[in-house]
Amino acid sequence: MPVSIQFRQALGKLVLPALILVACGVILLGKADRALVERLRMQTADLLAPAYSLVAWPQAKLRWLSGNLQDIRNLEAENIRLRAENESLRHWYDVAAALADENGTLKANLHWIPDNAPTFVSGRVVRDTSGLYARAVLLAINADTSVRKGGIALDGAGLVGRVTEVGKRSARVLLITDSSSRLPVTLESSHAAAIMAGDNSPLPRIIFYPQDNVPIEGERVVTNGEIESLPAGLPVGHVHYVRPGQPVVVPAAALDHVDILRIFDYADSVAPPDAPGRVPLPPPVGGTLSLPAQFQPHADQGLHG
């Protein structure tokens, strides 16, 4: 199409401002429709997940090799330490076995209701999607595994985070150190309930603890059963004071170096039963509330009775 040079120059000058406007539009769109952006990113991550695991594999091998070399260097000292530790552990094993026996007997006597064994899947972390303002990892999963949004991620030592998005071949796990992570926890020695709030630093803070029952340095922090899908008693870490009056949790899980995660599905472990006597009201649609079925007046009763 023949266009005059002036017109073409004017068009050329308009391209960049138009694109900047579109970029502002993209920012607003990302804020307005988070789901769309997240879906797009998860689809891209799904496509790239095999490539990422290709990158992760030689790294794991290299780390294993260097770890081996270091082990060989201080084999002697390690052996001595292990022997001592083994002795102490053997003692503790006896104690634990005796306690487990006793616990079993007591539970048998009390007709204890056994806990449901949760189902879990394990997966390899293929990518750390932590940015300047988020702490999250991407986990490779199969299409037929049942990883659901809200699943609990644990590594060998403790709580790592929660599943926030699930794609076909990968799932995103928001770490407990992320600034949007808030979890109810119990402090094991002082029996206080508190909230563990991530702030993008490696040590999440403890907030909302009772002022007359402050956290004790070094005590264990476990999850609290306050919210559904997160059972009580999962190990989280221990309390540490970075400065007086500012308790933080030192996570038990190796969060800076997450390798393999187990995703537990506790979603419907404890479902509250229907309470008789309490009338479940339907959500008010259109502003009118209707009575439940048993209280509804029958039209034919009014006519014939």
Add this chain to the structure above:
Amino acid sequence: MKNFTPPPIRPGIHPRTGLGYRIDHGVRSAAPCLFVFFATLVLSAPLNLPGQVELMPALVMGTVFLWSVFVPALMPSIAVFVLGLWADVLSFGPAGVMLLMMLIVHGVALSGRYTLARVNFFVLWLVFGVVMVGVTALQWVLCSALALHIVEFLPFVFETVLSFGSFPVLYAGFVWTYRFVVNNTDRS
């Protein structure tokens, strides 16, 4: 010493126009965009490099700035836009912020290119540093506004310093690419 002036056009001598020549020419012209594309892709992989998250914007901004100043024909606005979208999809920050930063850097470089292309390297470096400070401050403001709370400031300072420090390396890479990749079609 190699002479980089184009061959004189005489009657009877035409530039080659085969398919192979066109592909070769296309790939050479797309080199800067391809570099940004693959740098973004590689730096989003789990390499466990220290400062990997901050390195990506540093490399991308420096490359976009340099090519927009010296050879804007190979770094057009549309390409910057597409690459910005790509960088945004691969990173998990607020959507569109990276895109906007790249477009602003591109715009500043483009509008000042007649001055910037002539100044001393150190002046150019300084100008890039000032642009990065402004753009990173904008990023911090946008991230804080979109997250509805003040996000930590230090990573952004680190990002600025990193991009400032990586500029000479990018400049050397740019000069090399411009001389031996983009402008060397005749020797292939």
